[in-house]
Amino acid sequence: MNEQTEGRRGFEVSSIWIPLRISLLFMVLCGIIYPLVSTGAAQLLFPEQANGSLVKDRSGQIVGSELIGQNFTDPKWFQGRVSSIENNAAGSGSNNYGPSNPDLTERTRAAIEAWKLQNPDVPVSQLPLALVTNSGSGLDPHITPQSAMVQIARISKLTGEPAAQLEALVIKHIEGRDLGLFGDERVNVLKLNLALSALLGE
Incomplete structure (x- = not known):
């Protein structure tokens, strides 16, 4: 070699x-x-935040995350936005329906009819659009303050709590814009319902 x-x-x-x-x-x-x-x-x-922004109830039990919406089907609780994926965090997203898609029209109509049944004292003209439309992720845990306020009449009737007290509860849980500039004022539905649960002594 x-x-x-x-x-x-x-x-x-x-x-x-x-x-x-x-x-x-x-x-x-x-x-x-x-x-x-x-x-x-x-x-x-x-x-x-690194551990998932978990939310605990008064007994210290984890009941969810402040970043992911939940389904509250009992009408005595504040309800969040429509979710086409049932707030299942395993796969975020929503049906990308165009404005002319009949499935979008039907889903919105169904949400409006459900609202009318549960909230007969609030006319549809006062129904915020956010309560009958899906967010981009389908996991939005927040609603607008107005979306919470229009539910007070129903919740007051079902729980016996004065409307003024429920209104004060909503105001207390309004979160401001990020850094005072970005986004809109909002209310976290899970946190609001936990406060309502404490108010009801449950």
Whole structure:
């Protein structure tokens, strides 16, 4: 075996080991070190958000997340937005219906009819659009303050709580714009219903 052949083989071996070592280095950096550092930083700086922004009831039991809507079918509770996926966080999204799609018209009509049955004291003209339309993710946990206010008549009748007290409860749970600039004022339905549950002594 001459020196030229040995040199060629040495070059071939080194040309394999160099990318292999780089690959191993980046696997360790990106697959182990970076996730550990980012997870540790999140737990240290934002532990509540890093763990899912979980919401607990008065007994300390986890009842949901403030980031994901829930279905409240009992009419004595405040109800959130329509969700075509039943607020199932396993797969966010909604049917991307166009304005002329008859399925969208039918779904909206059904939501309006359900509203009329549960809220006979509130005319449809006062029904906020957000209560009969789906959010983009289908998981929106918030409603507008007005969407909460129009439900007070129904809840007052079913629970016996004065409307003024329920209105004060809604006002107390209004969240402002992000950084005072972005988004709209909103009410988290789960937190509002937990406060209502405490008010009712349940």
